[in-house]
Amino acid sequence: MAQKVYPDPQGRGRKTYRDYSRETCSCVREFYRLHHRHQTFEFVLQKQKEWLPPRRRKMTVMEALDFLNTLVDDSDPDIELDQLQHLLQTSEAIRQAGHEDWFVLTGLLHDLGKVLCLFGEPQWAVVGDTHPVGCAFNDRIVYAEFFEANKDKRNPRFNTETGIYEAGCGLRRVHLSWGHDEYLFQILKDQLPEPALYMIRYHSFYAWHREGQYDFLCDDHDREMLPWVRRFNAYDLYSKNSNPPDWRRLQKYYRALVADHLPERLIF
Numbered sequence: 001m002a003q004k005v006y007p008d009p010q011g012r013g014r015k016t017y018r019d020y021s022r023e024t025c026s027c028v029r030e031f032y033r034l035h036h037r038h039q040t041f042e043f044v045l046q047k048q049k050e051w052l053p054p055r056r057r058k059m060t061v062m063e064a065l066d067f068l069n070t071l072v073d074d075s076d077p078d079i080e081l082d083q084l085q086h087l088l089q090t091s092e093a094i095r096q097a098g099h100e101d102w103f104v105l106t107g108l109l110h111d112l113g114k115v116l117c118l119f120g121e122p123q124w125a126v127v128g129d130t131h132p133v134g135c136a137f138n139d140r141i142v143y144a145e146f147f148e149a150n151k152d153k154r155n156p157r158f159n160t161e162t163g164i165y166e167a168g169c170g171l172r173r174v175h176l177s178w179g180h181d182e183y184l185f186q187i188l189k190d191q192l193p194e195p196a197l198y199m200i201r202y203h204s205f206y207a208w209h210r211e212g213q214y215d216f217l218c219d220d221h222d223r224e225m226l227p228w229v230r231r232f233n234a235y236d237l238y239s240k241n242s243n244p245p246d247w248r249r250l251q252k253y254y255r256a257l258v259a260d261h262l263p264e265r266l267i268f
């Protein structure tokens with residue numbers, strides 16, 4: 001896997017996160033060119049079949065964190081830290097804000113699905129923003145121009161606003177582009193409170209939680225959960241900086257937190 005180094009994010013204001021316009025992001029552009037071309041409806045169904053239900057490997061959370069720690073996310077313009085540091089910065093920011101245990105734990109876990117990369121999947125099939133497939137691509141999706149190369153763009157079935165879905169059907173019935181969100185949701189779906197599961201399942205669905213699009217696919221439960229996803233996103237995004245949290249000092253707390261909420265091993 002290519003290890004990418006991004007510009008130093010230290011000292012930047014909030015507004016400069018997720019800035020895809022800077023020239024320095026050519027690797028991010030290339031990432032989305034591939035992502036939007038290859039994430040078709042057919043591809044998503046094929047990946048669901050391949051990876052769900054999760055059955056590859058049993059790991060403790062600590063083993064999964066160790067495993068993930070060799071990965072740098074190509075789709076992320078904001079960070080040069082490894083994944084463990086990003087997870088810890090997110091969970092520590094949530095903890096320092098005084099939120100409940102399950103919320104802190106969600107911060108620690110939310111990107112664990114990226115182990116898919118280490119199982120040999122290309123990054124464009126694991127990370128990056130997610131979007132619904134099976135209906136028209138919304139132009140508020142990042143780098144939407146790259147959908148021109150997606151074969152679904154020329155399929156009339158998929159090119160009305162609701163496409164193959166019924167209006168108001170609820171996001172649980174909608175296929176999103178395949179990636180770490182859905183995969184980890186499926187691993188943890190019986191283990192965490194509902195708001196935590198929404199944070200995990202939809203944290204990369206920026207067109208929904210950030211851009212306010214796709215409300216026509218939502219039901220009232222999705223709308224009720226949306227503020228939780230937004231609350232989580234603030235920590236996912238704005239806790240990023242170049243000061244690595246001290247894992248040796250923190251691990252005792254996190255081991256206990258994990259043991260309190262999850263079975264010893266999870267099936268990935």
Ligand SMILES: [Fe+2]
Pocket residue numbers: 110111180203204
């Ligand atoms: Fe993520």
Ligand SMILES: [Fe+2]
Pocket residue numbers: 086110111236
């Ligand atoms: Fe994240």
